[in-house]
Amino acid sequence: MLQLDFMTVLFTGAIALLCWYFFKTNANHGKLPPCPLKPWPLVGNIFQMGADSRAQFKAWHKQCGDLFSIYFGSTVVVVVNGFKTYREVFMTKGAVTSDRPDMFFNQAIGMSHRGLAFTSGAVWREHRYTAHQILKEFGMGTNLLAEKITEEVICYVNTLAEKKGKPVDPQHFTYVSVSNIIGSIIFGRRFSYDDPRFKKTVKSIKTVAECAGMAGAVNFLPILKYLPGDIFKAKAIKVSYLNVKNLLAEMIFEVEGKGDNNPKEVENGNYIFSYRDKQRKKTQSRKATSLDDEHLLKSTIDLFGAGTETVSSTIVWCLLFILHTPSVQTKIHEELDREVGQGRQPIMEDQARLPYLNTVIKETQRLSSVVPFSVMHKTSEEIKIGDFVIPNDTILIPNLDSVLHDPEIWGSDAEVFNPERFLDKDGNVIHREEFIPYSMGPRICLGDAMAKIELFLFLSFMFQRFQFVARDPLHPPTLKPNIGFTSVPTAFEIICVDRFK
Ligand code: HEM
Ligand SMILES: *[C@@H]1O[C@H](CO)[C@@H](O)[C@H](O)[C@H]1NC(C)=O
DSSP states (O other), X not given: OHXXXXXXXXXXXXXXXXXHHHHHHHHTTTTSOOOSSOOBTTTBTGGGSOSOHHHHHHHHHHHHXXXXXXXXXXXXXXXXXXXXXXHIIIIITGGGSOBOOOOHHHHHTTOTTOSSSSOOHHHHHHHHHHHHHXXXXXXXXXXXXXXXXXXXXXXXXHHHHHTTTOOBOHHHHHHHHHHHHXXXXXXXXXXXXXXXXXXXXXXXXXXHHHHHHHHHHHHHOGGGGGSXXXXXXXXXXXXXXXHHHHHXXXXXHHHTTOSSSOOSOOOSOOHHHHHHHHHHHHHHTTOOOOOOHHHHHHHHHHHHHHHSHHHHHHHHHHHHHHHHOHHHHHHHHHHHHHHTOSSSOOOGGGGGGOHHHHHHHHHHHHHHOSSTTOOOEEOSSOEEETTEEEOTTOEEEEOHHHHHTOHHHHOTTTTSOOGGGGBOTTSOBOOOTTOOTTOOSTTSOTTHHHHHHHHHHHHHHHHHHEXXXXXXXXXXXXXXXXXXXXXXXXXXXXEEEETTO
């Protein structure tokens, strides 16, 4: 009898708790943007997301309008869709929508609130400004940036040529080469493609990026990381991310001449020296500053993380789209042969002479939407958008994909690769304000200028030198992406036919 009563109490208690929880989340709805699904108690909508979150968000955008709410665990997250709303939230109201939520992977390596890409407030502002200054120093005067990139691109193209028409996995080489560019800016030296420590760093960064999509849920339900089998990849991320941290810390140590085997070939123009220089000047003039060892280390991690997979995936997407529409490659070759020829290397100044190649790059960025959900933001004040109220401290997902693939902006062929959409009838490039692969507002990609130089130099060198062919031209590789932090093409092989022979 007593036992039964106890069970009843327990059972009723549990039901009451669930009801309370359920009504609590619903009560919160007040003026929040609508929720497409009833969240489950405790887990919210986490287990209701389809395998393809892009398709899922697209359907919800259609169902609910530009703003909708979903629950990750008991945390409400507002998804921001459509160009006008995106601009209003992140640009017009950018002053109070530009914080970042704390991410579990940064906690996992003990680096929450450190560095550049995931900090908020004063630390973020000082580090963003500093990083901007340093990158500007590289891009100015001697144009060191374009020089460094050209040096790397030459190694890259030669490596592909050495394969002598045998099928290669373009992703691997591109990834290594692009991370070498960030590396050479940070450390003032490039690494050989088979340097073991560099290889390990690159591999670890790649694992973190790949697993980040799955691990997103762990941000909101930390308990998931204890599930057996590491289903949410939390352990995999932690291990790889710690590798990155330790390897970069070691390399910084050596560049500063504090290690046992300090590299000899360090150039003076590097990120670490510039950062230290600015740090020293501020300390000497007794200015308050957040510049220090930990923020420097995390800034370098952030730069590697943000500047590698984005650029390299865009290049590989371009190859993949070309295999599906060979006529585009013919036009690129005609333009390049006419405007640059084969007798010299392409240079940045050629960009204005190559409108068609430019539209190919734009269309690749639009269709691949390489960072489909940008990076999460957080409000720092309550905001009103139309009839809706988004409270202070609410996480926002900027749905870039919804802008880059919107048929109302791009037309009914929005899902088709068509560079001509960016070309006017006189053959000039059309610049559209809705083309925002780098996001917009105060958090806009810090490396957009650098990314543009990289994409142009890589692709112009590549198409000058090679004709790219699918292993089976009638059945080009799948366009299905793997969505982690970025949208990465499914691995494939390609044949690079040398046009210089
Ligand atoms: C095609 C290449 C690239 C694309 C599409 C891209 C896109 C983006 C996007 C969408 C964001 C998030 C913006 C937001 O929060 O609203 C971002 C942030 C960032 N990107 Fe890029 N990016 C690219 C290349 C690069 C490169 C080469 C670098 C390195 C120099 C870089 C450094 C950063 C940094 C540091 C942030 C964080 C900025 C902040 O939190 O204030 N990105 N990028
Ligand atoms: C918003 O929330 C944060 C974190 O809880 C708090 O520090 C800040 O003061 C709040 N801002 C306003 C305007 O209330």
